[in-house]
Amino acid sequence: MNETQTPITVISSMATRQILNDLADSYTRSFGQPVTVESVGGVEAARRVEEGEAFDMVVLAANAISRLVAAGRVDAASRVGIARSGIAVAVAAGAARPWIDSEAAVRNAVLRARSIGYSTGPSGAHLMRLFERWGIAEAIQPRIVQAPPGVGVGALIARGDVELGFQQTSELIGVDGVDVIGSLPDAIQAMTVFEGALCENARAGEAARSLLEFMRHADADTAKHRYGMEAVR
Structure with missing residues (x-):
């Protein structure tokens, strides 16, 4: 051959x-x-x-x-x-969409969410640094759900395990049962x-x-x- x-x-x-x-x-x-x-x-x-x-x-x-x-x-x-690729924010299809047009709005959305999903990849590491910088990491820890390796945050959102999810845009686009709200604002965006x-x-x-x-x-x-x-x- x-x-x-x-x-x-x-x-x-x-x-x-x-x-x-x-x-x-x-x-x-x-x-x-x-x-x-x-x-x-x-x-x-x-x-x-x-x-x-x-x-x-x-x-x-x-x-x-x-x-x-x-x-x-x-x-x-x-x-x-x-x-x-940048990081996007998503919720379950048809769910209420929080404002994410500024750093303050994203922080508020995280604080109000019943549960927050993130990945084991670069986007997840960036989110954890943001939570630390915002001074909310400890407060939201019980509500944070990390997707297992190889499992998309979108899957957790679609089955109701996560209310608000963050991951690479490419991993959230086209996932059934998920609405992508948009990308993180430029001030807190991280391009991989x-x-x-x-x-x-x-x-x-x-x-x-x-x-x-x-x-x-x-x-x-x-x-x-x-x-x-x-x-x-």
């Missing part, structure tokens, strides 16, 4: 699941090269690559890619920006850059390099916008 027949294997965090599946399908249609994408919790994805599990390409937040570079598990020269890189034990390295270029090309921008993400140039 030559490399063009070998599926390119990609592992990623859940934040880029939809966009990577979309782009992988487009790549296969254009070049006839099969691509398999496995999306799991970001911490698990990084661990599996660091432990040497065989993948051709990994897509994670830039800081996680940096750690894999330091560990010698990915090719530093191959890393490229795939997309950037997701990068792709070739794994050091890639079996379809040249094909994966071609896929990386395809994913960062301007022709992929429309798909990124569809899932609430932006291009990285």
